[in-house]
Amino acid sequence: MASQEGWKRREPGPVVRPYAVTGGRTEPADGEVLDLIAVVVTTSRSAGAGSEPARRTPEHRKIINLAHQPTTVADIASGTGLPVGVVRVLLADLIMLGAVKVVRQRPTREMPSDDLLREILNGLRAL
Amino acid sequence: MDSARSSAGRPGLTPHKLLIAGGFAVGKTTMVAAISEVRPLLTEEKLTTASVGHDDLQGVPGKTTTTVALDYGRITFANELVLYLFGVPGQERFWFMWDELAYGALGAVVLADVRRLDDSFPSVNYFETRGLPFVIALNCFDGAPRYEPDEVRDALDLDSAVPVVLCDARERGSVKQVLITLIEHVSAQRARAAVVTAPAGR
Numbered sequence: 106m107a108s109q110e111g112w113k114r115r116e117p118g119p120v121v122r123p124y125a126v127t128g129g130r131t132e133p134a135d136g137e138v139l140d141l142i143a144v145v146v147t148t149s150r151s152a153g154a155g156s157e158p159a160r161r162t163p164e165h166r167k168i169i170n171l172a173h174q175p176t177t178v179a180d181i182a183s184g185t186g187l188p189v190g191v192v193r194v195l196l197a198d199l200i201m202l203g204a205v206k207v208v209r210q211r212p213t214r215e216m217p218s219d220d221l222l223r224e225i226l227n228g229l230r231a232l
Numbered sequence: 233m234d235s236a237r238s239s240a241g242r243p244g245l246t247p248h249k250l251l252i253a254g255g256f257a258v259g260k261t262t263m264v265a266a267i268s269e270v271r272p273l274l275t276e277e278k279l280t281t282a283s284v285g286h287d288d289l290q291g292v293p294g295k296t297t298t299t300v301a302l303d304y305g306r307i308t309f310a311n312e313l314v315l316y317l318f319g320v321p322g323q324e325r326f327w328f329m330w331d332e333l334a335y336g337a338l339g340a341v342v343l344a345d346v347r348r349l350d351d352s353f354p355s356v357n358y359f360e361t362r363g364l365p366f367v368i369a370l371n372c373f374d375g376a377p378r379y380e381p382d383e384v385r386d387a388l389d390l391d392s393a394v395p396v397v398l399c400d401a402r403e404r405g406s407v408k409q410v411l412i413t414l415i416e417h418v419s420a421q422r423a424r425a426a427v428v429t430a431p432a433g434r
Binding site for chain 1 (some may be wrong): 412
């Protein structure tokens, strides 16, 4: 695949320490650890007065913008260039403000259904 | 907190994940890149005493980790069904992140190099212990000796049901076949284990 060039590992990034953007917080404020493929989405309240925009950082706003469509935590982390742990802290802030909601927390450990497996198989074969 | 308007009318995004595990430099990044866009994901590794003095933790008292990158890729099918591939580093210092990555995963590929088969022991042990279905994919490096899959199965002391396949991690078609083998294996395991007891933990 010729397009891989664009995805090379980025240079050692900004000089700001990762947890500077969380004010040094390392745990999500609501104590809930979102799975890497948990799905979140921006709510209609994200722009509203009740969501205290003043408390948001540019990183919070980046997340809100990325999550206008339902998006996974992994994609948000990759899209913002922030470590997963930082994204979890910032997402918890936004969830508590009502600006973002979780639409799918984590995969279950139940066995996948036959229908799902068939759908994935068909998808793979069609690649 | 139920302002559902922003997602109204959309079928849900349903992501699922597969793990690509294996030893150092065995071709995990290449494999993910062969079948999907590979993107770096920054996550964290526990700090060891070796990093004390190098990593400035002032002002971050709760921090006991440092940042590492792992690869992930995404394959999007119809109906918002998305398959995420996570490249899992095989070295023991990354083990803390395995539980999280493995939770709810459909299955795993253990990518192996026949010249360094023992590098895949930790991955094999982990998935066997967790009861997560996995396949062994032997990455056919140029110039490496060829072994029959059955020889490798014996060397790794695998259950006879575990598929062992040859692959070229650079080739999209080859990687695709590995993933198909894995999903077929997951399907077969599912049929076999009609009665399942939940593994321990979480």
